[in-house]
Amino acid sequence: MEKVGIVGYYQLKPELDIMMSPYEAIFTAVRGALDSAGLKRKDITTVVTCTNDYYDGKTISNCFKVEAGGAYMKDETKVELDGAHAAAYGLYRILSGNHKLAMIYGFSTPSCYFYEPVRILELDPTFDRTMSVINPYTTGGMQMRAYMKAFGVNEEDIAKVAVQNYKNCSKNSLALPEAKKPDISVQDVLDSEILSSPLRRLMYPIPCDGATAMILAPERQSLKITDNPVWITGMGQCQETYYLGDRDLSISVSMEKAAEKAYKRAGINDPKSEIDVAEIFGHTSCEELILAEAAHLSEKGKGAILLDSGPALNPSGGAMSAFTPCASGLTRLVEAAKQLRGEADGYQISGAKKAIASGQVGFCAQNNIVFVLEGGG
Amino acid sequence: MPLPAYIKKDYKRTRTLHGNWYLMNYKYKFNLSRTKVFLKGLKEGHILGLKCRSCNTVSFPPRLICGRCLVMPDQWVRLPETGTIATGSASYDTNDKNRERPLPVIAVRQDGADTVWLHNMPKDIDFHSIYIGMPVKAVWAKERTGSWFDIDHYDAIEDPAIELNKKEQEK
Amino acid sequence: MAHKVQPAIISCGFCEHASKRSDVNMAELVNEAVEDCIKKANIDWKDIDAVINGNMPAFEGANMPELWMGDHMAAKNKPMLRVTTGGTTGGSVTIAGYYSVASGLYDMVLAIGFEQQSCGDTTVGLASVGLGEFTIFSDLGYTIERMRSNMGGGAAIGIASYQAMNYMRRSRATEEDLARVVVQNRRNAAKNWWTHLKMPSITIEDVLDTPYISYPLRFGMVCPASDGACAMLITTEEKAKQIADIPVYINGVASYSNESAILGIDCAGAGQVDPCEQLGAMKSAEVAYGQAGISFPNKEIDYAEVYSPFPNQELMWVERVGLFEENKAPEAYQNGVTALNGELPVNCSGGVNSTNAIGASAMERPAEAALQIMGKAGNQVPKTVHTALGHGWGGSINLITHVVMSDEPQRKWR
Ligand SMILES: [Zn+2]
Numbered sequence: 001m002e003k004v005g006i007v008g009y010y011q012l013k014p015e016l017d018i019m020m021s022p023y024e025a026i027f028t029a030v031r032g033a034l035d036s037a038g039l040k041r042k043d044i045t046t047v048v049t050c051t052n053d054y055y056d057g058k059t060i061s062n063c064f065k066v067e068a069g070g071a072y073m074k075d076e077t078k079v080e081l082d083g084a085h086a087a088a089y090g091l092y093r094i095l096s097g098n099h100k101l102a103m104i105y106g107f108s109t110p111s112c113y114f115y116e117p118v119r120i121l122e123l124d125p126t127f128d129r130t131m132s133v134i135n136p137y138t139t140g141g142m143q144m145r146a147y148m149k150a151f152g153v154n155e156e157d158i159a160k161v162a163v164q165n166y167k168n169c170s171k172n173s174l175a176l177p178e179a180k181k182p183d184i185s186v187q188d189v190l191d192s193e194i195l196s197s198p199l200r201r202l203m204y205p206i207p208c209d210g211a212t213a214m215i216l217a218p219e220r221q222s223l224k225i226t227d228n229p230v231w232i233t234g235m236g237q238c239q240e241t242y243y244l245g246d247r248d249l250s251i252s253v254s255m256e257k258a259a260e261k262a263y264k265r266a267g268i269n270d271p272k273s274e275i276d277v278a279e280i281f282g283h284t285s286c287e288e289l290i291l292a293e294a295a296h297l298s299e300k301g302k303g304a305i306l307l308d309s310g311p312a313l314n315p316s317g318g319a320m321s322a323f324t325p326c327a328s329g330l331t332r333l334v335e336a337a338k339q340l341r342g343e344a345d346g347y348q349i350s351g352a353k354k355a356i357a358s359g360q361v362g363f364c365a366q367n368n369i370v371f372v373l374e375g376g377g
Numbered sequence: 378m379p380l381p382a383y384i385k386k387d388y389k390r391t392r393t394l395h396g397n398w399y400l401m402n403y404k405y406k407f408n409l410s411r412t413k414v415f416l417k418g419l420k421e422g423h424i425l426g427l428k429c430r431s432c433n434t435v436s437f438p439p440r441l442i443c444g445r446c447l448v449m450p451d452q453w454v455r456l457p458e459t460g461t462i463a464t465g466s467a468s469y470d471t472n473d474k475n476r477e478r479p480l481p482v483i484a485v486r487q488d489g490a491d492t493v494w495l496h497n498m499p500k501d502i503d504f505h506s507i508y509i510g511m512p513v514k515a516v517w518a519k520e521r522t523g524s525w526f527d528i529d530h531y532d533a534i535e536d537p538a539i540e541l542n543k544k545e546q547e548k
Numbered sequence: 549m550a551h552k553v554q555p556a557i558i559s560c561g562f563c564e565h566a567s568k569r570s571d572v573n574m575a576e577l578v579n580e581a582v583e584d585c586i587k588k589a590n591i592d593w594k595d596i597d598a599v600i601n602g603n604m605p606a607f608e609g610a611n612m613p614e615l616w617m618g619d620h621m622a623a624k625n626k627p628m629l630r631v632t633t634g635g636t637t638g639g640s641v642t643i644a645g646y647y648s649v650a651s652g653l654y655d656m657v658l659a660i661g662f663e664q665q666s667c668g669d670t671t672v673g674l675a676s677v678g679l680g681e682f683t684i685f686s687d688l689g690y691t692i693e694r695m696r697s698n699m700g701g702g703a704a705i706g707i708a709s710y711q712a713m714n715y716m717r718r719s720r721a722t723e724e725d726l727a728r729v730v731v732q733n734r735r736n737a738a739k740n741w742w743t744h745l746k747m748p749s750i751t752i753e754d755v756l757d758t759p760y761i762s763y764p765l766r767f768g769m770v771c772p773a774s775d776g777a778c779a780m781l782i783t784t785e786e787k788a789k790q791i792a793d794i795p796v797y798i799n800g801v802a803s804y805s806n807e808s809a810i811l812g813i814d815c816a817g818a819g820q821v822d823p824c825e826q827l828g829a830m831k832s833a834e835v836a837y838g839q840a841g842i843s844f845p846n847k848e849i850d851y852a853e854v855y856s857p858f859p860n861q862e863l864m865w866v867e868r869v870g871l872f873e874e875n876k877a878p879e880a881y882q883n884g885v886t887a888l889n890g891e892l893p894v895n896c897s898g899g900v901n902s903t904n905a906i907g908a909s910a911m912e913r914p915a916e917a918a919l920q921i922m923g924k925a926g927n928q929v930p931k932t933v934h935t936a937l938g939h940g941w942g943g944s945i946n947l948i949t950h951v952v953m954s955d956e957p958q959r960k961w962r
Binding site for chain 1: 403442448
């Protein structure tokens, strides 16, 4: 795979109830990304948006966002999954050679709807939706139980992941203010409200409003725009089967396949030692471990090791820092790019050379996408 | 020193509204900063358009973002009361069983503006007499409250182009 | 630069379209089209590298249905992308398929567009295009009576009637001209196996006898709401030559967006003063023809499928995409230029006017155009088709997709 450069990005500061209209939020993110790269609107050749009709409360959610996204008279399209999937489509468009600069943005405002009930509409309408047993909380609980049972992990180990994320959030200036908890302890997590046994409230990120924009450009173009681009060298994606009963929830087949494909394309043989930073988007703290293990960053069931050694797991705070539907995966990608550029103020991993970032949709991370990023101008 | 009131009340910039869709409750947020000035202008009897300093496009009603330049326009300009019909259609009242009196719905381009808005003409106008490019004039509501319909409707005015056409045809 | 990949269509599959496919659920409906497509290409489903799908989620009340329908789309343990852009969904999915192959990352991509409108409420789905805007309008003092009359009869037909007014004024087209388009489409549809409204003996008088929905559009001129799905296999030039007798190379794609018509962002006015001007369509056409190396579309294109739920749009689009001179389309339809055995046949599949499964419609256009080149279409034109066009529109007439294909690959300048 040819290298594609990330030349600019912008994250809107996430808030629980943002005082901005959708168009204003998207405009701020897109404008910010253009300004960060020193580009003009006329330089954009294609715009890939990521919004969701159900998360926006209207049909054809990209229809009125043309002007705000800088897509007036530009090749525009919408991916209705995670922001990272939109980045993948932007990548295809750049790699095809038809486009020189791709603007990608993801946006959603969960303060305008109830995130968990709306996710029920993702379910099979005949059986799962009518039974009303499956929702983001119960699937998180089932997954955590399966993981703990399969590898003999206890709740404390998973609570430790949440604690580390909250501590990382407090160093990240663009993290959700409510998630900044520098003094949190494992006991606090285990004492928090139970959502679905054994999943606790503090192991589950808070949906928040936000928008993230990112600019991709081909290799030659990137070097003209910036001295310090971040290269996407590999990408892998996979969707596994739907029924939870058909899947082994303690592992993630789709993430494994996606990561293997991404490593192969990027020429990485030993991810454990080659990767410095991993920005994994997990819906729960436990899912974060499962996905990190599936990405071969540690052995199965030993994911908690990553908190002390090996690749740095979610130095930005991960999904806990900014869990915006439609933008989380894209935010992970931007956070990984920040680490490689040395722009992660306050939570910089020194000497970070290679990173991975992941995005996902579906219950128990059914559809995963992994990017391998490399720094260096 | 206490902060001035308008800085503290930043939330006034955005309004959140409730709506329903597919059994789900949604809220819709929208930016008031331009709309407020526009409505206040209407209340005072001014027709205000918003001009983009970069491309000189005037939007009426004001748009938050100029899509051509990707900036937020902020220059207000006074517009005349006249406009032209950009397009139109007839709407039949479903309660009116005979379907005799369609309400003319028109998209009006205010003179000096580059965008159109949907408005009405009075019911007693024959819909088939409406044509594209027809000049119209805003008719103010009796009581202006600072709402969208402070301009109650648009009324037809004399079209000099018709006279010119006739003269040309006579030649 | 590494070598660039030339994508090609090798097979297109359809399911039977009807107003209510109550015999199948959405997943089975999609599976019918997918199986038809894979069977015709004579490959195994395991050969497919990636799947791209799309529909209009609001119509069935299912968000991201490909998550639970994945196994019916031959997508188990494969990359899956979802592209939805309203009416242009099918076209956008085709274009996404093109880019997936052109990027060099995948060799064989299955693109799927589907819609089962009988599951949900299409009017609710369409009205909620501007639901946020309507909510805001009511806050600005828009009374419910005014809103009902001004937004008139649902989003698509409301805009279409404004557009029809403008087109008829420009081109002096009459209602009879509109009815003639409908008659041509419905009669063509009767000869195509998968279409919805088959009316082999409809006449212009029959159409003009029906009541108005919104002037100048009559009940008999408007597209139906169908259930249906369409699938398409896109692969590289090398593989296509091995698999298909006549591979159809996709030479140009574009999807340029304009400002919305009639309604604007946050209730501000619309940027498209004249909804039949269609800058976006003209720009898309220009770019796609440029990629395909077509300088004279009216001479070089042998067959066109345009997305026209309403007859006035068919007349308008064929002009805007450069197939006819401005305001000359009604005359061409009158002279039979666009008929099955005419010089430039248009919408011989019956068009969207006869079958509208919204998420699939914009994909059925390039799919039918490809089948005409392969010589396998349900209503095959007698002449040989070398270059064809598939077009789509969506949103508030502001999103356009444009796919130009040919039976020989275009060596690109880059
Ligand atoms: Zn401007």
